[in-house]
Amino acid sequence: MALLPAIRLACLLLLVDLVVLAALAQLAPALAHLGLAAVWLEAGLRLPAFTVAGRLLAPGGPRGAAVVLSLTPAAFLTLRSLLVPYSAAPVLLATAAPVWLALTHGATAAALLVWAVPSPGRDTGTESPVAVRQLLALALAEWPVLGGAFFFLVLAVLGETAGPYCTGKALDAIQHGDGPTFFTIGLVLAADLGSSLFAGCRGGLFTLAQARLKLGTCYQLFSRLLRQDLAFFQGTPAAELSTRLANDVPLLCDVVPMSTNVALRSLGMALGLGGFMVGLSPRLALLALLEAPLIITARKVYDARHQVLQRAMLDATANTAAVVQEAVSSIETVRTFAGEEEEERRHSQAVTKMLGLKDRIDVEQALFTLIQRALQLAMQVLVLCHGRRQLREGTITTGSLVTFLLYQAKVSHHVQALVFGHGDLLSKAAASRKILEYLDREPTGDTGGTWAPTTLQGHVAFQHVSFAYPARPEHLVLQDVSFKLHPGEVMALAGLNGSGKSTCAGLLERFYDPGTGDVLLDGVPLRDYEYRYLHRQVVLVGQDPVLFSGTIRENITFGLESCGEEDVRAAAATAGALGFILALDRGFDTDVGDKGGQLSVGEKQRIAIARALVRRPTVLILDEAASALDGEGEVAPQQWVRSGWARTVLLITHCRRMLEAADRIVVLERGAVVEMGTPAELRSRCGPYSHLLQRGPGAGRTETPRMD
Structure with a gap:
């Protein structure tokens, strides 16, 4: 406010x-x-x-x-x-x-x-109540376990409330000379033992709910992230996502069962003990309850600061992890330009900021604890003084006063825990806002229609397609692009850097949807095809393909529910990978390492081609990938079409021999089609294609899709 x-x-x-x-x-x-x-x-x-x-x-x-x-x-x-x-x-x-x-x-x-008074940097939005509702909605899935925990919580509260009362009655009996009886001792022991037993059951069930909630949230979050579009991943570092999964999800899942446990237990104890205190001495009870508004006010001021600092702490932790991962994953570039000192400086700045925020959190927590203890001590002294006066007046007995003081200490503790639980819930809900935002994001990367025909011809058509990447909407990468790719042919895209070749491949793979125009497959827009069906029929192999940690066989069959050994071997042989695979000690069971680091670039490309061919796609896109086949590269795509491994092939290459071996060529220049035809026709025109060949072998290298 x-x-x-x-x-x-x-x-x-x-x-x-x-x-x-x-x-x-x-x-x-x-x-x-x-x-x-x-x-x-x-x-x-x-x-x-x-x-x-x-x-x-x-x-x-x-x-x-x-x-x-x-x-x-x-x-x-x-x-x-x-x-x-x-x-x-x-x-x-x-x-x-x-x-x-x-x-x-x-x-x-x-x-x-x-x-x-606003805290520095504090958001003035209303995200905390919304975040709390989202947290409670997540916890609702574990209602059977939480219901059992609440049942034992009630029993534990009753036992803990009855304990001091039975103790006070025993003291009064001793003061009157009656002495403790077996019944009074049994009541005290039963209350304490029952409270401990039920408290243990309550804590165990809340811990179980916490573990189940963490597992379900991790699965739901990872599944939601995988189904986002490429623009989301291009704007969000991978290290930040991994840090959110590792740090923020446990924080988020801990707070719901823990805060609910503390809040309900403290509320029940405060109400129950407060009722006993009023019954023992209304005047002392009113005096003791003055501590509540003072603690709430102090806690509110502290929580306002703590929410901001905790959110900043999580962001700083994610940034530190991003710096580390970026430096490690790009160590060759760092070594090439002798950038070790620069990376050390970036890491030092990130760690210093993170530790500085942690120190501020610790200092403010210590100050708040000091104020909290001072208020508690002052109220205890005030109640003790008035209790002494009532003892002189004879309006309260010694046992009742001892019972009241025991209750006061417990009520003070539970009121503080209740206020702390509420503030902790709001603080961690606000700190985990990113996780809640990710969970609320609708899937945009694996959406599609329902069209899944039994057969496809492989006829591809770009109809007046214009496109700009989400990061730069004002810069058109493709402008009114139109061309066709017929079944049974190998067509090549040629052009200079930034001409839009890889962008066309990305649109055909439906990484993005065109801004205007349509990309058709057999006359049907790509967005109308069922998602899994489309990516089984249209397969892309890039220049630097990514392999996952695991065996060669697992990488070739990646994404396929069932694939026979004969199909795997046949695809590897067609891709020219069978020879070096069999030469390995473990053959297809060889581990490729992180991102295929145990293999050479050419070997990774051949395995990636085998991974594409084993699906027998209708449309195969080779983005600077067929060069891995060495001397056979210029004729391999035609052989795949003739032998049925692929029905239509789209090449993106700068290799002159492969361009000349293509059935047709489409030349792009600054995002527009400037020429198309057979290689002989284009050479005879002495136009852009001829000029491209004269510029040398590197003139037509592919552009980076995300920075096109």
Whole structure:
């Protein structure tokens, strides 16, 4: 809440109160003989006036300000009359000295300002309540386990509440000379043992719910991330995602069962023990309960800071992990440019920021703990002094006072735990906002239609396609591109860097959807095909293919539910990989290492081609990949088409021999089609294709799709 609305509301309430009290002063003689009832009647008359004025004239102020201002004087005067029966406190605020009015509004204004003070960098949105609702919705899936935990929680609270009461009765029996009986000792032991047993069952079930929730959330989050589009992954570092999974998910899943456990247990204990305290001594109970608003106020100020620092801490941790992973994964580039010192500096800055935030969190937590303990000690001393006075008056027994003091220590502990649990829930919900955002993201990467015909001809058509990458929407990579790829032919895309060749491959693979125009397969737009069916029929092999940790066989059959050994061997032989695979000690069971690091670039390309061919795709896209076949590369695609391994092949290559071996060539220049035809036709025209051949072998290298 902003400071300006709080100040405006405080001034408005003062003016309204002056008018209301002036009117109530005329009724003071009639109300004076009612005693404390007059105090609460006055509060009841002031409350609607404050509420209406605040809603109409200061809508930006806190809604609870009217309640605080109207009820606080009545509560104070009631408490003072109970604790100090012959005090000089006024009966009505309307007839009191101006200092009482100034004190009331001053205290209320101070409370409003403390509540309104924003923390540095704190978001002013309403994400915390929304995040809490999302957390509770996640935990609802484990309701059977949580229901059992709540049942044992109630039993544990009853046992823990009865323990001090039985102890007090035993002390009174000893004081009267009766001595402890077997029955009283049995009650104390039964209460303590039952409380311990039920508390253990409660804790075990909450731990089980926490583990199940963590497992389910990790699975749900990973599944949701895998189904996002490429633009999401290009804008989110992989290290950040892995750190979120490793750090934020446990934080998120710990807080729901833990906070629910602490909150319900503390609430039940506070209400139960508070009822016993009121029964033992109403005056001491009212005095002890003064600790609650003081602790809540202090906790609110601390939580406002802690939420911001914890969120910043998680972001700094994710950034540190990203720096480490980026440096390790690019170690060859770091060594090439002697950038070790630069990477050390980046890592040092990230770690320093992370440790600085951690130190601030620890210091503020220590200060809050000190304030909390001081308030608790002050209230204990105050209650002990008034208890000593009541012992002298004979209104309370020694056993009852001991029981009350035991209850007070427990109630204080549980009130603090309740306030802490609420603040911790809000803090961790806000800190885990990224995880909740990821869980709320709709899948956009594996969406598609329902069209899945039994056979495909392999006719591809680009119809007036224009496209710009999401990161640079103002820069058109393709502009009104139209060409066709017929079944049974090998067509090549040629062009300079940035001409749009790999972008066409990405659109055909449906990594992206065109901005305008359509990409058709057998006359049907790609978006109408079922997702898994489309990627079984249209397969891409890139220049630097990625292999996953595992065996060669697992990489070739990746994504296939069932694949026979004969199909795997035949695909490897067609891709030219069978010879070197069989030469390995373990053959197809050889582990390729992280990202295929145990193999050479050419070997990885051959395995990737085998992974594509084993699917017998309708459309095979080779993006600078067929060069791995050495001398047979220029004729291999035609052989695959003739032998039925692929029905249509699209080549993206800078190799002149492969361009000349293609059935047709489409030449792209600055995202537009400038020429198409057979290699002989294009050479005879002496146009862009001829100029491209004259520029040398590297002129037509493919562009990077994400930076096109």
